Amino acid sequence: MISETDRLHSQLSRLEDRFPGYRTEIVGGNIMMSPVRPFHGRTIRLLENTLEAQLGEEWACVSDVTFPFTDLDELCPDVAVVPRVEADRNLSAYSPDLIELAVEVVSPSSVRHDYVVKDRLYAQRGIAHYLIFDPYQAECTMLWHPGPDGYRGRDVVPYGKPVEVALEIGRAKIETDELPIDRETRIQRRDM
Numbered sequence: 001m002i003s004e005t006d007r008l009h010s011q012l013s014r015l016e017d018r019f020p021g022y023r024t025e026i027v028g029g030n031i032m033m034s035p036v037r038p039f040h041g042r043t044i045r046l047l048e049n050t051l052e053a054q055l056g057e058e059w060a061c062v063s064d065v066t067f068p069f070t071d072l073d074e075l076c077p078d079v080a081v082v083p084r085v086e087a088d089r090n091l092s093a094y095s096p097d098l099i100e101l102a103v104e105v106v107s108p109s110s111v112r113h114d115y116v117v118k119d120r121l122y123a124q125r126g127i128a129h130y131l132i133f134d135p136y137q138a139e140c141t142m143l144w145h146p147g148p149d150g151y152r153g154r155d156v157v158p159y160g161k162p163v164e165v166a167l168e169i170g171r172a173k174i175e176t177d178e179l180p181i182d183r184e185t186r187i188q189r190r191d192m
Contacts, residue, residue: 027113029072039135039180043105044078047133050174051081051101059100059169060087067096069121079103081167096125100169106134108185119143119150129165131174138181140174 024031048061055061060083064076074093081101086094102122104114114132122130123146130143130151138159143151157163159176 024076027073027075027117032109032113039182040078040105040107042180043133043135046179047079047103047105047174051079051172054172055081055169058084060084062087062094065091066093067099068093069096069125073121075118075121077102078105081169096127099125099127100167101129101131101165101172102127103131103133106132106136108136115141123147123149123151129167131163131165133176133179135180135182136185140176 044063048063051061059081062080062082063078065080066074066076067080068074075096077099079101080094080099080103082094082098086098099122102118104110104118106114119130123143126146128144128146132141132143134141140157140159140163142155142157142163142165143153144165145151145153157176159179159181161176163174163176165172165174
């Protein structure tokens, strides 16, 4: 007998092959496909480079790798900081318990998931810090102090000012003045 989770994974793998240029993940038991835009990819690359330079030898960034959270939620953070020894295993899926920092970059189709759904899921799993970089609002939302319904701590840092986060593994500072800003695309605000 095939479980619902196995069925979703089978559908997900077929979609990934048929729709290059789309990021796919399972959120709330639904397969979500988001088109990848140049600003999205550039932001991820800049964030990974910045974080990797500050992490030291024991930590690494992984991007768009699967982290099964529940039977209905299999997330692929844009950037996740995990132990290097685990990243070096080069797996297609990792335990969410390995994530020291989760980072998402907002796209027009991911606004609600990034600000609402993933806030709750990352917090429920005890991930200490979650950063949301939004090229449409030109700001980073920093979330910390996870609880059962989401993060209790929240700061919004406008692009142009540095994002500083005190991780268990040390401080990280991300300069935002070089991150791309999309002033042309109109998206629904996060407080929908």
